[in-house]
Amino acid sequence: MRRKLSRQRLDQLENLLIVLLACSAIFLMGKTGMFQTLTGNTAGQTGTSVYAGDQGVTLSRGNPVGLMVQTQTGRFGVQYDQEQVDSLYSGGLEQLLLRSLTAMEGTKSITQEEWQQTITQSDSWVCYDFLVNVSFRGQNDQAVSAGRLFLVTAQGGRVDSLSYYEEESGEYYTGRIKDGSISLPASLESLPVNDSHFAFELPELADLCPGSSMVLNQAPTCPVYTSTSPLTDLDETGRQSLLEKLDFNARAASVYESADGTVIREGADTLRLQTDGTVLFHGAESGEARYQALSQQAWDLQSKAEEILDQLMADLPGAGSLRCQSIETLEDGQVELTFCYLLNGAWVQLGEEGWAARFSFRDSRLSSFELRLRQYEKTDQLCAVLPLRQAAAAAGAMGQSGKELQLCCRDDGSGQTSTAWIVREPG
Numbered sequence: 001m002r003r004k005l006s007r008q009r010l011d012q013l014e015n016l017l018i019v020l021l022a023c024s025a026i027f028l029m030g031k032t033g034m035f036q037t038l039t040g041n042t043a044g045q046t047g048t049s050v051y052a053g054d055q056g057v058t059l060s061r062g063n064p065v066g067l068m069v070q071t072q073t074g075r076f077g078v079q080y081d082q083e084q085v086d087s088l089y090s091g092g093l094e095q096l097l098l099r100s101l102t103a104m105e106g107t108k109s110i111t112q113e114e115w116q117q118t119i120t121q122s123d124s125w126v127c128y129d130f131l132v133n134v135s136f137r138g139q140n141d142q143a144v145s146a147g148r149l150f151l152v153t154a155q156g157g158r159v160d161s162l163s164y165y166e167e168e169s170g171e172y173y174t175g176r177i178k179d180g181s182i183s184l185p186a187s188l189e190s191l192p193v194n195d196s197h198f199a200f201e202l203p204e205l206a207d208l209c210p211g212s213s214m215v216l217n218q219a220p221t222c223p224v225y226t227s228t229s230p231l232t233d234l235d236e237t238g239r240q241s242l243l244e245k246l247d248f249n250a251r252a253a254s255v256y257e258s259a260d261g262t263v264i265r266e267g268a269d270t271l272r273l274q275t276d277g278t279v280l281f282h283g284a285e286s287g288e289a290r291y292q293a294l295s296q297q298a299w300d301l302q303s304k305a306e307e308i309l310d311q312l313m314a315d316l317p318g319a320g321s322l323r324c325q326s327i328e329t330l331e332d333g334q335v336e337l338t339f340c341y342l343l344n345g346a347w348v349q350l351g352e353e354g355w356a357a358r359f360s361f362r363d364s365r366l367s368s369f370e371l372r373l374r375q376y377e378k379t380d381q382l383c384a385v386l387p388l389r390q391a392a393a394a395a396g397a398m399g400q401s402g403k404e405l406q407l408c409c410r411d412d413g414s415g416q417t418s419t420a421w422i423v424r425e426p427g
Contacts, residue, residue: 059098059136062323063089065345066129066214068196070122071188077196079129080220080407082321082345092185093126100152100162101136103179110163115151115172116200116211118163122153124184129214131345131406132323133167135299144299147173149212154184165212194218199392208392210404215388220407222419224381225343227411229277230316230373231261239273245311246271246281247290277373279312283366291366298327298335304366305337305359318375319343322356335361343376346407346419350374374411383419391421 063086066079078084119125133146147164154160159182163174200211209215234242239262243250253266261274268284283290293304302324309322320341328336339357341348350356350372357371386394391405400423408422 059101059134062130062134063094064128065131065342067093068127068129068198068214069125069188069191070119071124071184071191073189073191074193075196076188076191076194077214077216079214079216080222080345082342085345092187093128096126096152096159096182096185097128097150099179099182100159100177103159103177103182104162104175105178107173107175110172110174112172112211114174115163115165116198118151118153118161118174119198120201122161123155124157124188125151125153126184126188127151131342131347132325137299144297145173152184157183159183205389205392208396208401209388210402213388213404217387219387220385221344222346222383222385222407222409223344223378224383224419225319225376225378225409225417227413227415227417228375228377229275230375231273231277231279232275234262234273234275241315242273242312243271245314246308279371279373280369281366282368285367289365293361293364293366296335296361296364300364301335301359301361302327302337304361305339305357305369308359308366308369309339309357309371312371312373316373316375317377319378320348320374320376325355333362334367337361341374341376341411343409343417346409347422348376348409348411348417350411351413376417379416385419385421388421395421395423 063082065082065085066077067085067088068075068077070076078088119127128150130148130150133148135144135146137144145164146166146168148167149165151163152159152161153163158180159177161174161176163172165172195217197215198211199205199209199213199215202215205213205215240250243253243264248264248266248269248271250264253264255262255264257263258272260276261272261278264271264273268287269290270280270282272278272280274280291304291308294300306324313322320343322339323342325338325340326336328338330336337359338355339359340354341350341356347354348356356374357369359369360367385391385407388405395401395403395405404424405421406424407419409417409419411417
């Protein structure tokens with residue numbers, strides 16, 4: 001009797017310990033600068049996708065961070081495994097999405113319930129999660145739409161509809177596909193079934209997570225990354241290369257050393273290269289602008305910012321990528337864009353403010369930017385992270401039911417990252 005009672009007490013203590021560890025592993029950041037409301041023109045950092053069809057669609061930069069596929073074989077989902085997501089996306093799913101966007105017509109608003117019914121009642125489908133809104137528009141159409149989640153459905157192997165969720169407004173939309181020649185890639189039938197679900201399909205998670213949360217049975221694999229500054233040991237050759245990428249003429253510029261790095265002045269423009277990886281630019285308030293976007297439209301401002309980021313990061317090795325996090329018009333009329341790093345599909349909280357880069361535009365003129373360059377390298381170490389189900393239960397016990405949980409890599413300047421679940425609370 002004593003043995004049974006002791007075993008029962010031990011099990012209870014183990015369960016309590018799991019909950020306590022889960023609670024301690026969740027960073028309740030709430031309304032921080034990292035998780036502010038995202039506008040409908042946010043997007044990512046990898047190359048702009050263009051489908052050269054009859055109309056053509058431009059989808060703003062950034063691969064999805066999560067995919068879920070349903071075929072005749074069963075259900076497959078992948079998240080927080082960016083290498084596999086990228087492989088599937090480039091292996092046919094990107095073209096599927098772009099062709100479907102091109103052929104979509106009769107777009108109308110739908111309810112969340114109708115979105116969920118589309119998932120449960122459709123023969124086959126592919127769902128893409130881009131983490132934040134990404135913009136899309138036809139090449140001959142100036143109207144810009146945006147979505148975070150995209151759902152391509154098929155009946156009898158033929159794509160028949162495309163639906164998407166716009167995160168800022170919380171609205172769902174759908175359109176029929178007029179081109180009956182679009183099919184799901186045949187390679188999807190060979191994907192392994194791993195019993196993935198959306199939270200709305202699981203009664204035990206109905207009140208704990210947003211219905212669109214992807215739920216995989218296994219815990220995410222979260223490597224520890226080293227974090228270093230590529231500017232710490234920057235030599236003269238490296239500095240010259242960096243100046244050329246930023247359109248500075250080293251021969252015409254005034255260069256001098258400061259306590260934290262190098263200062264370059266050319267005309268009324270100032271560039272600072274700090275050993276901690278920070279790159280600061282302040283442009284002249286008048287005269288010809290060094291960096292000019294094509295227009296004041298958010299699409300063009302973001303394109304100019306990403307062009308500069310691409311130039312700076314083209315030759316930097318490492319695991320991190322950049323994603324546009326927010327676009328905000330300030331009280332003085334300037335437009336501010338912030339970017340953050342992603343590691344294996346998870347946000348990187350860099351320092352206290354969280355963001356990795358910030359660009360300020362006045363009209364179409366880039367007035368300043370600040371970029372925190374980091375090189376992230378994966379180690380053999382892993383962070384212990386619970387599956388989403390247990391993390392959601394722990395968050396519910398802390399009064400955070402119904403809020404979205406996402407993985408976050410914290411880079412606090414120690415030289416290594418740590419990963420844990422956080423509550424994403426836009427606003």
